[in-house]
Amino acid sequence: MNVLMRIKRYNPEVNTKPYWAEYRVEVEPIDRLLDALNVIKWTQDGTLTYRRSCAHGVCGSDAMRINGRNRLACKVLMRDVGNKVTIEPMLGFPVIKDLVVDMEQFFEKYKLVKPYLITYDNEPTTERLQSQRQRARFDEGTKCILCGACTGSCPSIWGNPDWVGPASIVNAHRFIFDSRDQGAAERLAILSQRDGVWRCRTIFNCADACPRNIPVTDLIEQVKRAIVYNDTEEV
Amino acid sequence: MYYKFDVVIVGSGGAGLMAAMQLPQASVAVLTKLYPTRSHTGAAQGGVAAALGNREEDHWKWHMYDTVKGGDYLVDQPAAEILAREAIDAVYELEHRGLPFNRTEDGRIDQRRFGGHTRNFGEAPVRRSCYAADRTGHMILQTMYQNAIKNQVRFFNEYLVLDLLINDGQACGVVALEIRTGEIHTFHAKAVLFATGGYGRAWRVTSNAFACMGDGMSIAYRRGIPLEDMEMYQFHPTGIYKVGVLLSEAARGEGAKLLNGKGQYFMERYMPTLKDLAPRDIVSRCIVQEIKEGRGVDGEDYVLLDVRHLGAQKIAEKLPDITDFARNYLGVEPITEPVPIQPTAHYAMGGIPTDIDARVVIDKHWTPFPGFYAAGEVACVSVHGANRLGTNSLVDLIVFGRRAGKHMAKFITETNYAPLPSEPDGFARELVEHLSRSTGRESAARIRSALQNEMDDKVFVERSESSLRHALDTIEGLQDAYKKVELQDKGKLFNTEMVEALELGFLLDCAEATIHGALARTESRGAHYRLDYPRRDDVNWLKHTLAYKGTKAHDVRLDYKDVILINDPLFQPKERKY
Numbered sequence: 072m073n074v075l076m077r078i079k080r081y082n083p084e085v086n087t088k089p090y091w092a093e094y095r096v097e098v099e100p101i102d103r104l105l106d107a108l109n110v111i112k113w114t115q116d117g118t119l120t121y122r123r124s125c126a127h128g129v130c131g132s133d134a135m136r137i138n139g140r141n142r143l144a145c146k147v148l149m150r151d152v153g154n155k156v157t158i159e160p161m162l163g164f165p166v167i168k169d170l171v172v173d174m175e176q177f178f179e180k181y182k183l184v185k186p187y188l189i190t191y192d193n194e195p196t197t198e199r200l201q202s203q204r205q206r207a208r209f210d211e212g213t214k215c216i217l218c219g220a221c222t223g224s225c226p227s228i229w230g231n232p233d234w235v236g237p238a239s240i241v242n243a244h245r246f247i248f249d250s251r252d253q254g255a256a257e258r259l260a261i262l263s264q265r266d267g268v269w270r271c272r273t274i275f276n277c278a279d280a281c282p283r284n285i286p287v288t289d290l291i292e293q294v295k296r297a298i299v300y301n302d303t304e305e306v
Numbered sequence: 307m308y309y310k311f312d313v314v315i316v317g318s319g320g321a322g323l324m325a326a327m328q329l330p331q332a333s334v335a336v337l338t339k340l341y342p343t344r345s346h347t348g349a350a351q352g353g354v355a356a357a358l359g360n361r362e363e364d365h366w367k368w369h370m371y372d373t374v375k376g377g378d379y380l381v382d383q384p385a386a387e388i389l390a391r392e393a394i395d396a397v398y399e400l401e402h403r404g405l406p407f408n409r410t411e412d413g414r415i416d417q418r419r420f421g422g423h424t425r426n427f428g429e430a431p432v433r434r435s436c437y438a439a440d441r442t443g444h445m446i447l448q449t450m451y452q453n454a455i456k457n458q459v460r461f462f463n464e465y466l467v468l469d470l471l472i473n474d475g476q477a478c479g480v481v482a483l484e485i486r487t488g489e490i491h492t493f494h495a496k497a498v499l500f501a502t503g504g505y506g507r508a509w510r511v512t513s514n515a516f517a518c519m520g521d522g523m524s525i526a527y528r529r530g531i532p533l534e535d536m537e538m539y540q541f542h543p544t545g546i547y548k549v550g551v552l553l554s555e556a557a558r559g560e561g562a563k564l565l566n567g568k569g570q571y572f573m574e575r576y577m578p579t580l581k582d583l584a585p586r587d588i589v590s591r592c593i594v595q596e597i598k599e600g601r602g603v604d605g606e607d608y609v610l611l612d613v614r615h616l617g618a619q620k621i622a623e624k625l626p627d628i629t630d631f632a633r634n635y636l637g638v639e640p641i642t643e644p645v646p647i648q649p650t651a652h653y654a655m656g657g658i659p660t661d662i663d664a665r666v667v668i669d670k671h672w673t674p675f676p677g678f679y680a681a682g683e684v685a686c687v688s689v690h691g692a693n694r695l696g697t698n699s700l701v702d703l704i705v706f707g708r709r710a711g712k713h714m715a716k717f718i719t720e721t722n723y724a725p726l727p728s729e730p731d732g733f734a735r736e737l738v739e740h741l742s743r744s745t746g747r748e749s750a751a752r753i754r755s756a757l758q759n760e761m762d763d764k765v766f767v768e769r770s771e772s773s774l775r776h777a778l779d780t781i782e783g784l785q786d787a788y789k790k791v792e793l794q795d796k797g798k799l800f801n802t803e804m805v806e807a808l809e810l811g812f813l814l815d816c817a818e819a820t821i822h823g824a825l826a827r828t829e830s831r832g833a834h835y836r837l838d839y840p841r842r843d844d845v846n847w848l849k850h851t852l853a854y855k856g857t858k859a860h861d862v863r864l865d866y867k868d869v870i871l872i873n874d875p876l877f878q879p880k881e882r883k884y
């Protein structure tokens with residue numbers, strides 16, 4: 072199939088402002104959008120710049136705005152975008168070049184919520200015990216690949232770049248509800264501040280954007296309830 | 307810029323991060339050409355083997371035996387013993403660091419079956435693979451990165467390492483290109499660990515990420531360090547047809563079966579005891595054999611993986627990601643239809659030779675190279691020999707990444723910084739500047755694609771003298787063409803065209819060493835199957851290949867190193883049956 076790719080490009084070394092470039096590519100319907108970008112880069116214009124690595128939706132490198140929605144380029148098939156597709160860098164992040172955005176602040180906000188197991192007891196000689204039910208309690212958040220698609224889709228972030236954002240809250244949730252963890256109170260204290268969970272307006276863009284099908288908004292709501300009711304045991 | 311650290315770790319996958327965890331007292335820099343959580347460890351699916359015995363009786367010695375036999379006896383047996391023994395403690399360490407393993411009914415780490423892992427020295431499959439759904443590698447990578455944040459490890463993200471610095475026979479740092487700015491930086495160190503992964507992108511159909519371009523192997527090779535057993539390259543039996551993305555062996559561990567075009571479950575015909583859970587080299591060869599004999603699907607070069615009988619619930623609980631891959635990339639619903647699969651380039655058993663402390667050793671006398679370490683897929687310990695068992699790659703990362711870290715922790719207290727060589731960044735600058743100013747009109751993409759097609763056609767599951775000679779001719783032509791690569795992007799800022807061209811240089815080196823090793827090894831062993839020499843030959847070939855880059859173009863010197871066996875009749879080489 073022949074597809075017209077409209078790509079928002081910007082190279083501050085040569086351009087004074089962003090512009091739209093158009094490319095025509097011949098691809099198979101089951102090719103990924105990432106394959107189509109590669110066709111452009113490898114046969115038409117080597118200057119086109121984007122990130123990619125695993126090419127099957129587990130590394131989180133190639134999140135971008137595709138026809139107005141944040142998606143991983145390696146999980147979108149060409150048959151699903153039709154004969155014309157519009158591609159932009161994610162909103163809410165500073166653009167470095169073309170589709171490459173600056174992820175530094177995103178990872179700083181992730182670090183802010185203490186995304187690691189916190190324990191104060193001595194470790195047992197073998198594994199800590201955890202029931203299957205306890206393990207299932209925080210399963211959704213463990214799927215996160217830190218691609219930024221949720222955070223970059225969130226109008227609250229567009230309006231206030233200092234907000235901690237959905238990806239950080241998902242990763243806080245993953246530890247707050249882990250029966251082995253003893254740091255829930257520390258994280259909830261961080262998330263109850265001005266730029267914590269309360270800036271979430273329950274818009275659900277994040278859940279729509281998540282390439283791992285994490286119910287992001289729902290997890291944020293669970294953290295809100297944990298703060299209000301001071302309860303991290305059950306939903 | 308000039309930076310100085312006790313330890314520089316190149317690569318932020320499982321091995322690199324596990325090493326970083328062992329160095330709380332040292333100044334450590336971790337350099338990655340991606341972001342740490344993008345590393346290819348994250349794509350590992352099925353699990354990490356350790357004889358915990360949570361589901362049924364198991365012993366590390368059984369695990370060691372399976373590893374040695376699985377590797378078709380090209381395994382250094384003392385290293386396999388360390389792998390199997392220390393896996394147990396390393397898995398507990400992962401759990402203590404927060405890894406969310408699946409659990410048994412009584413709350414312990416759950417375990418499942420995997421190819422080639424058996425009870426009582428080959429009797430029957432055993433549940434040894436500890437797992438977190440079908441995203442175990444993802445959970446190892448996330449957990450280790452989370453711990454690195456906790457320990458305030460210093461990361462240099464999106465830095466592409468181009469050279470290893472050596473002074474008077476001692477490693478003293480690396481030179482790296484900062485992708486975002488195009489600047490070249492020198493890192494001075496007492497110890498350098500390469501944990502840069504494999505080179506699966508040398509083939510067209512591969513499970514490997516775009517990043518798996520053989521960087522570390524090539525950088526060492528260019529500096530006179532040999533590459534060991536590069537002809538031993540694993541083709542995973544169940545990649546998604548034409549796409550290469552894996553459908554984990556965990557599927558067969560849970561009971562999935564391979565189906566040919568005639569509707570027959572064919573593995574029981576070849577391997578009556580382990581059937582679909584035979585080691586990967588064998589299963590891949592059986593698939594190729596079925597296709598050659600006309601039992602592919604509709605005359606095409608693929609067969610099917612059947613998970614239908616597992617039922618929707620088990621599939622959703624234990625194999626969610628891989629069923630998602632089948633739906634997404636093939637439009638096939640695995641609950642109701644079998645999934646088209648083919649062997650896909652997957653894993654380098656070979657690499658930079660090391661000893662059991664991950665110290666790089668540079669000749670057949672095991673002479674160590676002070677200050678230089680390698681761990682994970684880039685290294686060859688050799689625990690995988692001629693064929694790696696499923697789940698043993700993650701074991702390798704955590705066991706030998708940990709040993710590298712512990713050894714470096716001691717080494718840096720006993721050693722001073724070797725002075726940097728004069729003009730330390732000269733070689734790396736020349737690599738970059740040559741590409742910037744080249745007007746040769748050659749395309750890196752064309753060369754890469756030609757390389758991948760040739761490797762798929764001639765250096766695949768089956769090889770022969772003529773196929774390998776053909777491949778060698780082709781690769782030499784591509785190496786010459788590579789010198790004329792010209793870039794369209796002349797800028798410094800985030801120049802990914804430059805990055806791809808530099809990586810292609812690495813990939814060509816790895817392909818060269820692979821083909822030379824394969825051509826010389828006139829026997830069939832593990833993943834290396836020669837149509838013209840179909841039998842294993844222990845008299846002449848129970849030895850490791852060492853490939854050294856010569857001084858002239860296309861010049862490769864081969865040497866050999868004995869395989870280390872232990873004094874136990876159980877572990878003496880014998881015919882491999884399953």
